[in-house]
Amino acid sequence: MTKILRFFFLPLILACLLSQCASNKAKPYDFPRGVDTTNKTIEYQSKKIYSIPQLGLHADNRFDGARLNGFSKTEDGGVRVDIKPENTPINPSAYYAFKIWSDDPQEIVVELNYLHGRHRYYPKLSKDGKVWSQINSANFWMATDTINAYLRLNLTSDTLWVAAQELNTSEDVKKWCLEKAQHPDVNFSIKGKSKLGRDLIYFEIGKGDPYKKEAIIILSRQHPPEVTGYLAMQAFINGILEDTPIANAFREKFRILVFPLMNPDGVDLGHWRHNSGGVDLNRDWAFYNQAEVKQVADYFAQTLKKNKNSVILGLDFHSTARDVFYTMTDETPSKIKGFKDYWLQGIQDAFPGYTPARDAPSGPLTPTSKNWFAIQYEADAVTYEIGDETPRDFILIKGRVSAYEMMKLLVLRE
Numbered sequence: 001m002t003k004i005l006r007f008f009f010l011p012l013i014l015a016c017l018l019s020q021c022a023s024n025k026a027k028p029y030d031f032p033r034g035v036d037t038t039n040k041t042i043e044y045q046s047k048k049i050y051s052i053p054q055l056g057l058h059a060d061n062r063f064d065g066a067r068l069n070g071f072s073k074t075e076d077g078g079v080r081v082d083i084k085p086e087n088t089p090i091n092p093s094a095y096y097a098f099k100i101w102s103d104d105p106q107e108i109v110v111e112l113n114y115l116h117g118r119h120r121y122y123p124k125l126s127k128d129g130k131v132w133s134q135i136n137s138a139n140f141w142m143a144t145d146t147i148n149a150y151l152r153l154n155l156t157s158d159t160l161w162v163a164a165q166e167l168n169t170s171e172d173v174k175k176w177c178l179e180k181a182q183h184p185d186v187n188f189s190i191k192g193k194s195k196l197g198r199d200l201i202y203f204e205i206g207k208g209d210p211y212k213k214e215a216i217i218i219l220s221r222q223h224p225p226e227v228t229g230y231l232a233m234q235a236f237i238n239g240i241l242e243d244t245p246i247a248n249a250f251r252e253k254f255r256i257l258v259f260p261l262m263n264p265d266g267v268d269l270g271h272w273r274h275n276s277g278g279v280d281l282n283r284d285w286a287f288y289n290q291a292e293v294k295q296v297a298d299y300f301a302q303t304l305k306k307n308k309n310s311v312i313l314g315l316d317f318h319s320t321a322r323d324v325f326y327t328m329t330d331e332t333p334s335k336i337k338g339f340k341d342y343w344l345q346g347i348q349d350a351f352p353g354y355t356p357a358r359d360a361p362s363g364p365l366t367p368t369s370k371n372w373f374a375i376q377y378e379a380d381a382v383t384y385e386i387g388d389e390t391p392r393d394f395i396l397i398k399g400r401v402s403a404y405e406m407m408k409l410l411v412l413r414e
């Protein structure tokens with residue numbers, strides 16, 4: 001009997017255990033347009049106070065979210081700020097952020113000198129790193145080759161913050177999530193660590209037991225400077241957490257899984273696009289080479305299986321030149337017939353005269369999160385893109401309206 005056990009049942013049990021383990025991991029998928037996402041070397045900034053003694057000027061990048069690679073005097077008495085990406089090749093999302101001050105009050109012209117790529121983000125200024133405003137257009141101009149940009153700044157011994165976008169570091173994101181976690185339907189937790197050991201922040205929204213509920217996945221900040229997409233995601237979450245009949249019904253009916261900061265290393269290191277493995281995380285949703293995507297994808301595989309949740313919708317918030325929705329083509333399988341057409345129409349109708357709610361569909365060709373939602377779960381999938389300079393008050397309204405229109409469709413559907 002013991003022998004029979006050993007030779008027949010033991011291998012069977014082992015095989016079951018192994019298959020159980022395997023099914024708790026996200027399945028790899030070879031997309032037609034694959035991308036090599038194995039680790040690449042990145043260059044770190046020299047974190048210090050940069051000074052030009054002749055001009056009595058100083059700049060500082062010793063804070064999370066900073067990007068400043070050089071600070072020198074130009075021939076015509078101005079200042080040149082060097083800005084480099086973390087590595088190349090890279091999408092030219094030339095992000096910068098630094099503090100600057102002067103020993104004596106003076107007006108100075110600062111050149112943003114991009115050592116790769118070209119100017120993208122209209123400069124924002126702040127006195128405290130928290131409240132930001134766009135630089136006055138009279139004090140900003142582009143070089144004739146449209147690569148570099150110039151700012152005229154009035155400096156004093158008080159610190160002025162200059163940045164491509166409002167700072168929203170991993171600490172800021174965590175603070176916001178903990179605020180949300182005050183809501184009785186929100187559960188906050190840490191689901192792993194980035195390559196450099198920063199928390200992978202997670203929260204889940206829903207009333208009661210998530211067992212057998214349909215699920216919606218929300219992601220943001222795979223790309224560090226894409227702060228406007230993150231602001232829309234925040235407004236979207238706020239919409240879901242409202243105390244209204246539709247939002248209450250939505251939280252009752254669905255399980256909502258949120259990773260608001262997919263790339264904490266990239267965000268805190270002031271990266272243009274990549275994680276600390278030098279890789280675009282939004283091309284790693286095929287073989288999960290990067291720690292961040294691997295842990296998040298495996299968490300989904302494991303928890304969705306355990307709770308028997310069917311994912312019906314995946315949303316990933318990003319930023320680009322203008323507002324646009326990257327959706328799937330009509331041929332891609334979906335569990336909610338016609339969802340994206342009704343949803344985008346609903347958003348469009350809420351803003352008479354608003355045209356940027358453009359729909360740009362594509363098939364599942366590249367290893368992006370959007371295509372992963374479609375392939376892994378046959379879920380509706382949308383990359384929700386906000387323009388870099390879309391007015392912030394509009395982003396907040398649009399994010400809320402988008403949540404409302406989505407909830408209406410999903411709660412009321414048959």
Ligand SMILES: [Zn+2]
Binds near residue numbers: 223226318319
């Ligand atoms: Zn992006």
